[in-house]
Structure formats: C-alpha cells, structure tokens
Amino acid sequence: MVDTMSVTRISAPLLACLVGLSCAAYYGVIAFAPGLLSGRVAGIPVAVAVALALFLLFFGVTLLYALTGSADAPVERSRR
Amino acid sequence: MSHLISTAGLFFIGLVALSLLVTVIAARRNRSAQDFYTAGGRVPGWMNGIALAGDYLSAAAFLGSAGLYLSMSSDSIVYAVGTLAGWPLLLLLMAEKLRRLGHYTVADVLAQRFSERRVRLMSTLSSLTITLFYLIVQMVGAGKLIELLFGLPYLEAVTLVGVLMVCYVSLGGMLATTWVQMLKAGLLMACGIVLAGGVLRHYAGSPALLFDAAARAAPAHNVFLPSHALSNPVEVLSLGLGLTLGLLGLPHVLMRFLTVPDARAARHSVAWATGLIGLFFILNIVLGYGVVALVSPNPLFHDAAGKLLGGSNMAAIHLADLLGGPTLKGLVAAVAFATILAVVAGLTMAGASAISHDLYANWLRRDPADDRRELAVSRWATLGLGLAAVLLSTWFQNQNVAFLLGLAFAISASSQFPVLLLALHWPGLSARGAWWGGMTGMLASLLLICAGPAVWVGVLGYTKPLFPYANPALFSVPLAFLAAWCGSRKTAAQLE
Numbered sequence: 191m192v193d194t195m196s197v198t199r200i201s202a203p204l205l206a207c208l209v210g211l212s213c214a215a216y217y218g219v220i221a222f223a224p225g226l227l228s229g230r231v232a233g234i235p236v237a238v239a240v241a242l243a244l245f246l247l248f249f250g251v252t253l254l255y256a257l258t259g260s261a262d263a264p265v266e267r268s269r270r
Numbered sequence: 271m272s273h274l275i276s277t278a279g280l281f282f283i284g285l286v287a288l289s290l291l292v293t294v295i296a297a298r299r300n301r302s303a304q305d306f307y308t309a310g311g312r313v314p315g316w317m318n319g320i321a322l323a324g325d326y327l328s329a330a331a332f333l334g335s336a337g338l339y340l341s342m343s344s345d346s347i348v349y350a351v352g353t354l355a356g357w358p359l360l361l362l363l364m365a366e367k368l369r370r371l372g373h374y375t376v377a378d379v380l381a382q383r384f385s386e387r388r389v390r391l392m393s394t395l396s397s398l399t400i401t402l403f404y405l406i407v408q409m410v411g412a413g414k415l416i417e418l419l420f421g422l423p424y425l426e427a428v429t430l431v432g433v434l435m436v437c438y439v440s441l442g443g444m445l446a447t448t449w450v451q452m453l454k455a456g457l458l459m460a461c462g463i464v465l466a467g468g469v470l471r472h473y474a475g476s477p478a479l480l481f482d483a484a485a486r487a488a489p490a491h492n493v494f495l496p497s498h499a500l501s502n503p504v505e506v507l508s509l510g511l512g513l514t515l516g517l518l519g520l521p522h523v524l525m526r527f528l529t530v531p532d533a534r535a536a537r538h539s540v541a542w543a544t545g546l547i548g549l550f551f552i553l554n555i556v557l558g559y560g561v562v563a564l565v566s567p568n569p570l571f572h573d574a575a576g577k578l579l580g581g582s583n584m585a586a587i588h589l590a591d592l593l594g595g596p597t598l599k600g601l602v603a604a605v606a607f608a609t610i611l612a613v614v615a616g617l618t619m620a621g622a623s624a625i626s627h628d629l630y631a632n633w634l635r636r637d638p639a640d641d642r643r644e645l646a647v648s649r650w651a652t653l654g655l656g657l658a659a660v661l662l663s664t665w666f667q668n669q670n671v672a673f674l675l676g677l678a679f680a681i682s683a684s685s686q687f688p689v690l691l692l693a694l695h696w697p698g699l700s701a702r703g704a705w706w707g708g709m710t711g712m713l714a715s716l717l718l719i720c721a722g723p724a725v726w727v728g729v730l731g732y733t734k735p736l737f738p739y740a741n742p743a744l745f746s747v748p749l750a751f752l753a754a755w756c757g758s759r760k761t762a763a764q765l766e
Contacts, residue, residue: 206362210514213355217510220348221503224495233478235494238555241347244355245548251358256541 201258205251212247216240277596279420281604285457286434289450289611293438296446303641306443306648307374307623308528313448315535319542322526324451326353326517326543327458327550328404328613332606333411334675336589337582339558340566343488343497346558348506349676350551352513357547360518361540366533367694368524375620376524376686377628383693386701387633392708394628396685397521399712401621402658403678404520405614409663410674412610414583415603428663431614432656438615439622440649444529447612447619454612457605459546462553465586465602468593469560480556483563493562505739509676512743516679519686522620561585564592581668618655625651665729676741677719684746685712692754699754700761707754714749718742 219226227237234242300306313321338346371379377393409428416427438446473479484493491497500506517523527536565571571579571588578585590602626648631640666674689708692699719725721736739745 202362206359209355209358209362213352213510213514216351217348217507220496220500220510221506224500228492228495230478230481233476233481235344235481237344237347237494238481241351241555242552244351245551248354248358249544249548252361252541252544255358255361256537 202255205255209248209251212244216244278600278603281600282607285604285608286611289453289608290434290437292449292453293442293446296442296449299445300443303374303627303644305445306645307627308525309443309445309448311529312531313445313529313535315530315538316542317448317452318526318530318535318539320455320546321448321451322523322539322543323546323550324455324458324609324612325522325526325616326547327455328408328411328609328675331547331550331554332458332462332609333415333583333586335554336557336561336586337578337584339493340561340578340585341497341582343491343493343495345497345500347555348496348500348509349513350554352510353517353679354544354548354551355514356517357540357544359514360523361537361544363691364518364524364694365527365536365540368527368690369530369533369536371694372524372528374528374627375623376521376690377624377632378528379690380693380704381632383699384701384704386705389701389704389708390628390633392705392712393686393689394624394633396519396681396689396708396712397624397628398621399716400519400678400682400686401521401617401624402655402662403681404522404675405617405621405655405659406663406666407674407678408610408614408617409659410667411583412607412614413663413667414581415587415606415610417580424667425660425664428660431611432660434611435614435618436652436656438611439618439652444525444619447615448529450612450615454605454608455546458609459550459553461590461602461605462550462557464598465560465590465593466553466556468598469556469564469589472560472564472593477556480559480563484559487563487567493559499740502739504744505741508680508739508741508744511747512676512680512683512741515683515687515743515747517682519682519690520679521624521686522616524686524690525620525623557586557589561589565589568592614659618652618659621655622648622651625654668728674724677724680719680741680743680746681712681715683743684715684750685709688747688750688754692751698758698762700758702761703754703756703758706757707750710753711746711750714746715742718746 227240229236231239304310335346335349368379371382376397377390380389380393409431412431413424413428416422416430417424438450469480470477473483526539530536530539565585565588573579587599587603591599626644630647631644685708688711689704692707693704718737719742722742723735723740726732726735
C-alpha cells in the first residue's frame with residue numbers, strides 16, 4: 191500500500207518549485223523578451239497558448255496534490 | 271432605455287431578494303460565535319471550493335479583465351497567469367496548516383505560535399488594510415455599473431451596495447456569505463459560458479477566426495502582446511510577484527480554510543477553486559477578444575470623443591448587449607452586481623472578524639469568552655467598514671478595477687504573506703521578527719503605492735511620481751522577509 195502522506199511530504203516543495211519557476215519564467219519572458227510570444231500555433235496566438243498551458247499546469251498540480259494525503263495530522267505548536 | 275432599466279431592474283431586484291432570503295435562512299442557523307465566524311467549521315470541501323472561487327472572481331476578474339483587453343491588449347492574460355499561480359502555492363504552502371492551526375481568523379494562526387499581543391495587532395492591521403483596499407476595488411466596480419445602468423449618481427450607487435453588504439454580513443455571518451458566494455459563482459460561470467458561446471458563435475465556433483477578427487479590429491498594435499504599461503521589466507516582475515504571492519495573504523480567502531472540517535477538505539477546496547477559476551479565465555480570454563473584435567469597432571458603444579460608454583470597466587456589459595440585447599445585458603449586469611455584492615460581503619466578513627475577534631476581544635479586552643458582546647462589536651464593525659469603503663471608493667472611482675486589484679495584492683504579498691509563510695515553516699521566526707516583517711512589508715507597500723503613479727499622479731494630481739513603479743511588490747516583499755529575519759536574529763542574539 192502506498193503511504194500517501196510521505197508522497198505528499200516529498201512532493202509539496204518540488205511542486206511548489208515547479209509552479210514558482212514556471213511562473214517566474216513566464217514573467218521573465220514578458221519582462222525581457224515579450225516578442226517570443228508573438229506568432230501563432232494552430233491559429234492560436236502563442237501568448238494565449240502559453241497562458242492556457244500554464245493554467246493546465248497549475249490545475250494539474252493542484253489536483254495531484256489535493257488527491258493525496260490524509261484528513262489531518264498532529265499540530266506542532268511552540269511559543270516564543 | 272426604459273425597457274433596459276426594467277429588464278436589468280427586474281434581475282437586480284430578483285437577485286438581491288434571493289440573496290437576502292439566503293441570508294435570513296442562514297441567520298437562523300447561527301447559534302454561536304463559531305457559527306458566525308466559520309459556519310461552524312462544517313462546510314464540505316466542494317462547497318468551500320465554489321465559495322472560494324466566488325470570493326476570488328470579483329468585479330476585477332469579470333468587468334476589469336474584459337475592459338483591460340480593450341485598453342491594454344493582453345495584459346489581462348498576464349494578470350490571470352499570476353493570480354492563478356497563487357492557488358497551487360496556497361495549497362502546497364499554507365492551506366492544510368492554516369486549517370490545523372486556525373480558529374476564527376488569520377491572526378489566530380499567528381497567536382497559536384506567538385503569545386505577544388503586538389503580533390496579533392500587526393496581523394489585524396494588515397488584514398484590515400488589505401480588506402479595505404480590496405473593498406475599494408469592488409465598490410468602484412459596483413458604483414460604475416449602477417451609474418451606467420440606472421443613471422444613479424456614483425455616491426448613491428456605492429451607498430446602496432454598502433447597505434446591502436451590511437445586511438448580509440451582520441445578519442447571516444459566514445454561512446450566509448458562503449451560500450451567497452456559491453450562488454454568485456454559479457451565476458457568473460453561467461454568464462461566462464453564455465457570453466463566450468455567443469462570441470464563438472459569431473465566428474462559426476472557431477477561436478482562430480475570433481483571434482483573426484480581434485487582430486483586424488486593432489491594426490495599430492499587436493493585441494496578443496502586453497501593452498506599453500508592461501514594457502518596463504521591473505514593473506512586470508513586480509506585478510507578477512505581487513499577483514502570485516498576494517493571494518497567499520488575502521484574509522477573506524485564508525479565512526475560508528477555517529470553515530472546513532479537516533485538511534483533506536481544505537485541499538479539495540483549493541482543487542475546486544483552481545478548476546473553476548481557471549475555467550473562468552479561459553472564458554474570459556474569449557470574452558476579452560470578443561470585446562476587441564465586436565465592441566471596439568462599434569460606434570453604438572462609444573461617445574462623441576470615441577471613448578467607451580461608462581469606461582473600460584463596462585466592456586463586458588456592452589458585449590452582452592451586442593450578443594443578446596437588453597435582456598442579456600440586464601442579466602449580465604445583475605450577475606456582475608451580485609458578484610460585487612458577494613465579494614464585498616466576504617471581505618467585510620473578514621474585516622469585521624479582524625476588528626471584533628482580534629482587535630476587540632483578544633487585543634483590547636483580552637477576553638475572547640464573551641461571544642455576545644464580540645458579535646455585537648462585529649456588527650458595528652461591519653457598519654464602519656461599509657462607511658469607510660463607500661467614502662474611500664470615491665477617490666479611486668476613475669481607476670481600472672483590475673489595476674487597483676493588483677495594488678491590493680501587492681499589500682497582501684508584502685505584509686500578511688511573508689509573516690504567515692515564515693510562521694508556518696521557519697522555526698527560527700520570533701515574535702519580534704513577525705512584528706518587524708509584517709509592519710515593514712505593510713508600511714513599505716503602502717508608502718510605495720502612495721508615492722507611485724497610481725496615487726501620487728492619479729489621485730493627488732502631481733505631474734511626476736516620487737517612486738517610478740506602479741507595483742511595489744518587488745521591493746516591499748524582500749524588505750518584509752529581511753525585516754523578519756533581522757528581528758528573529760536579534761531575538762536569538764538576546765537569548766544566547
């Protein structure tokens with residue numbers, strides 16, 4: 191049986207990096223080379239196609255993570 | 271015109287009556303402070319997800335985005351990518367821990383870790399600032415919408431919204447707010463599908479033909495590339511950072527994770543919300559280019575000077591008029607109005623909770639046990655927030671609501687987000703670090719916004735801004751993290 195909690199623990203930072211880096215790359219292109227987004231792919235503007243691909247990635251990551259893990263875990267509390 | 275007023279008026283009255291009925295039913299179920307603040311913590315994940323989407327799909331997402339396509343090319347898509355990216359990050363970094371640690375408000379999460387009152391005060395001030403800024407955005411959208419449709423003066427229009435929002439929140443609490451959000455999210459999605467379907471039908475169901483028509487309608491510039499407003503790399507990176515991280519600090523969104531029974535429901539909430547919001551953004555691309563292709567070349571929707579009637583925020587309403595006549599225009603306008611009302615209710619709920627639970631019960635009186643008195647304060651706070659939002663929105667009434675939303679996100683990303691992220695993930699954060707980080711981020715973002723072009727030039731009327739960038743997040747977010755680190759280091763040095 192797969193330990194879903196351990197899957198969640200390992201993948202959360204990786205998935206966060208994936209989302210963060212793809213978002214940073216997108217804004218990097220908009221900031222420094224927006225011309226890369228001109229042109230068309232199968233009649234769809236590249237700027238729209240890239241945005242759609244990112245929407246799909248963000249939803250995919252969310253769905254993947256939402257379907258793993260348990261209902262609750264113990265809470266660690268400290269006071270300083 | 272009279273037919274338009276009667277159609278739109280009927281939809282308006284119907285939606286307001288329905289939402290008030292929902293509020294009255296919800297009010298009967300509220301028996302405790304927990305019911306009022308967090309709907310008893312029993313909202314299922316899917317319901318909370320739809321309500322989260324409702325919270326998020328505001329006047330800016332609907333009216334402002336469509337208007338941006340007309341005036342700012344594809345800037346709306348750039349906004350959409352950044353804001354949607356925030357959802358998986360919210361899930362991966364915060365949602366589950368918030369559910370486990372929170373009680374009624376975001377400040378409760380910090381209070382679980384730090385007993386110092388100033389940390390709660392910082393979180394409360396930050397929540398209130400973000401809420402008020404976000405409220406202004408919604409009020410501007412509502413005021414413009416009613417002004418255009420009924421000819422009601424702006425101030426009277428926003429006052430009407432203020433009165434309705436006070437009714438929703440003070441009577442029904444979080445449960446009413448959740449139900450109203452669900453109702454509104456369903457109606458908004460339906461409107462988006464009808465409008466996008468209408469646009470695509472104009473072009474034989476082919477998005478490629480739609481994009482061709484949009485390009486032909488605006489031959490002077492490339493409508494698929496960002497506008498001149500996003501030509502400065504620093505401005506773009508700052509906008510992206512603010513939009514992506516801003517979601518992770520919005521009090522009315524974070525508070526929703528306290529309404530679900532467990533971490534699994536919290537995760538499912540985010541999945542539902544991301545799916546619905548992503549779908550709406552896709553519909554918005556069709557709507558936006560539909561506006562460019564169909565509304566912009568049509569003289570019926572422009573005044574003698576060539577400006578769009580009602581301003582750029584009304585582009586989606588004009589598109590509805592073109593596609594379905596006064597009936598569809600009335601329906602879409604009523605749904606847009608319901609959208610604003612629902613978001614305003616969610617925001618007011620978060621703001622009133624911050625005042626009554628955090629500021630009054632836990633900070634001022636240090637006695638959170640008196641539920642009855644706390645709820646009474648919450649109702650007065652709702653009234654106060656309504657008045658403040660009405661008055662402040664008159665200053666910003668000529669700004670694009672999507673742009674104003676970007677500023678609200680920047681404040682959220684700079685003040686609430688850094689402290690919450692560090693509190694949830696970094697054991698080294700001290701109370702001093704949380705206080706320094708939160709206050710530095712909030713003050714830096716506010717000062718930079720005031721000194722920037724939006725306020726210094728747009729509101730105060732000076733010719734040149736003191737700070738050249740409209741979006742402050744690239745500077746204020748790192749400052750907040752640095753201040754939190756410095757504060758925590760100082761605490762550690764004192765303990766050694």
